[in-house]
Amino acid sequence: MTAIKTAIDPLIAIRIRSPNCVFHPGEQLECEYQIDAIQPSDIQAVEISVMWYTEGKGDEDLGVHYFERYTPSDVVDGDIRQLHCLDTRLPQTPMSYNGLIVKIRWCVRVRLFWGRGKETFVDRAFQLLPRPSVGRTATPE
Numbered sequence: 292m293t294a295i296k297t298a299i300d301p302l303i304a305i306r307i308r309s310p311n312c313v314f315h316p317g318e319q320l321e322c323e324y325q326i327d328a329i330q331p332s333d334i335q336a337v338e339i340s341v342m343w344y345t346e347g348k349g350d351e352d353l354g355v356h357y358f359e360r361y362t363p364s365d366v367v368d369g370d371i372r373q374l375h376c377l378d379t380r381l382p383q384t385p386m387s388y389n390g391l392i393v394k395i396r397w398c399v400r401v402r403l404f405w406g407r408g409k410e411t412f413v414d415r416a417f418q419l420l421p422r423p424s425v426g427r428t429a430t431p432e
Contacts, residue, residue: 301329303401305415312417316383320417323376324401331370335404337361341379342400343419347393356382387418 308321320341326334338360344353357379363369377399388395397419402412 299328300411301333301403301405302327303403303411303413305399305401305413307399307415307417309417312415314381314417314419315422316381316386316419318381319378320381320399321376321378322399322415323374324399325374326372326401326403329372329403329405331363331368331372333405334363334371337371337404338400338402339375339377340400340402341377341381341397343385343387343395343397345393345395347390349393354385381419385419387420 303324303326305322305324308323314320324339326337338358340355341357342353342355345351357377359377361371361375363371365371385395387397396416398414398416400412400414402410404410
């Protein structure tokens with residue numbers, strides 16, 4: 292009987308601490324992420340980004356609002372799989388947009404560099420929307 296070794300990609304879990312994943316400019320984005328199904332010695336680095344990107348016609352664009360990179364040497368025991376927290380204040384623009392020709396998407400991205408030149412990433416989407424406008428009441432003249 293021959294043993295078959297199956298290779299699976301590591302697991303990356305991201306949880307945004309907001310029930311509906313909708314934020315307004317200047318609000319705090321808080322999230323947690325964790326890596327599993329991989330040995331600590333197989334990890335070269337982990338990158339965490341809060342970013343926006345465009346989809347649709349024309350050139351695709353992206354912007355990075357927040358970025359951190361961790362390597363095993365950044366922690367005492369060399370194991371960067373444990374739960375990490377991210378907390379950042381969101382910018383004023385660009386707002387999420389779901390147009391017919393172009394779309395602007397926001398996400399938290401965790402990218403894992405592992406093995407021999409392998410990389411895996413997971414995006415967790417959220418929306419950055421304008422604050423609801425407060426209706427003005429007319430003042431009598």
